[in-house]
Amino acid sequence: MTQSALASIRDAVPDDLPALSALYNHAVRETTAIWNETLSDPGERGRWMDERRAAGFPVLVAEADGGFAGYGTYGPFRPHEGYRETVENSVYVMPELQGRGIGGALLDALIGHAQGRGLHVMVAGIEAGNTASIALHAARGFTETARMPEVGLKFGRRLDLVLMQKMLSA
Ligand SMILES: CC(C)(COP(=O)(O)OP(=O)(O)OC[C@H]1O[C@@H](n2cnc3c(N)ncnc32)[C@H](O)[C@@H]1OP(=O)(O)O)[C@@H](O)C(=O)NCCC(=O)NCCS
Numbered sequence: 001m002t003q004s005a006l007a008s009i010r011d012a013v014p015d016d017l018p019a020l021s022a023l024y025n026h027a028v029r030e031t032t033a034i035w036n037e038t039l040s041d042p043g044e045r046g047r048w049m050d051e052r053r054a055a056g057f058p059v060l061v062a063e064a065d066g067g068f069a070g071y072g073t074y075g076p077f078r079p080h081e082g083y084r085e086t087v088e089n090s091v092y093v094m095p096e097l098q099g100r101g102i103g104g105a106l107l108d109a110l111i112g113h114a115q116g117r118g119l120h121v122m123v124a125g126i127e128a129g130n131t132a133s134i135a136l137h138a139a140r141g142f143t144e145t146a147r148m149p150e151v152g153l154k155f156g157r158r159l160d161l162v163l164m165q166k167m168l169s170a
Contacts, residue, residue, distance in 0.1 A: 007062040007101070007106075009060050009062055009063075009105055009109040010061055012049060012059040012060065012071060016071070017042035017049070019068035020061070020068070020071050021040045021045045023070065023071065023092050023094060024045065025040055028040070032127045032130070032152075032155070032157075032159055033130060033133065034090075035152045035153075035154055035159065052073060055076075057073065057074055058072075059071065060109050060110065062093070062105060062106050064097055069093060069094055069097045070091070070093035070094055070103065070106060071092055071106070072090065072106035072110050073110070074088060074089040074113075077121075077123050085118075085120035086120060086122075087114055087123070089124055091103050091106045091107055091133075091136070093106070099132075103132075103136050104136060104140070107140050108140065111140065111168065119168050120168055121165055121166070122166045122168055123165045124137045124163070125161055125162075125163055126161070126162045126163075128160035128161065128162050134162065137164045137166075140166065142165060142166045143164060144162055144164050145163055145164065146161075147160060147163075148160065148161040148162075148163070
């Protein structure tokens with residue numbers, strides 16, 4: 001477990017799945033952070049977590065004030081073999097706990113994990129209006145490397161995608 005002043009970061013366990021699924025569903029229902037409209041449930045998230053783990057990817061949970069505060073993960077950027085040293089991250093923090101450094105603690109842990117595996121690049125795909133996520137990634141050394149107008153659609157709006165990336169190794 002990694003301790004920071006604000007949150008403890010640990011591997012997710014099956015008991016986290018109801019809270020993890022609820023946070024994911026909040027993002028699906030209320031935000032353009034994720035461009036899905038299909039809700040999850042703990043069973044589906046459990047299968048997703050097992051697949052991530054089997055492929056060697058982490059699913060980390062942040063705890064704050066003694067409870068589930070958010071989660072972070074990374075997985076393949078694109079499925080083709082040539083992208084095997086590049087990963088794409090996701091970080092989600094409970095709405096009432098945002099702005100306390102928990103997202104930063106999760107992202108630091110994901111970067112450390114990826115560096116420990118010898119990976120080369122971490123990518124974040126962010127809706128262009130998501131100023132919190134852009135600030136979070138910029139603060140960790142991610143820079144914008146692409147901006148793709150109107151590639152997404154949610155809530156009847158076309159969405160722009162910003163790709164930010166961090167080089168993990170020299
Ligand atoms: C994006 C998100 C993960 C950030 O997590 P958080 O715990 O609120 O962020 P933190 O408090 O750790 O802040 C991290 C950095 O981003 C900055 N930041 C966070 N929110 C910000 C905001 N609304 N405006 C400007 N800067 C912001 C902080 O100043 C901090 O910088 P620092 O490390 O230099 O101090 C969180 O807002 C969230 O879960 N949003 C909904 C889901 C989402 O958008 N996920 C990302 C999908 S790409």
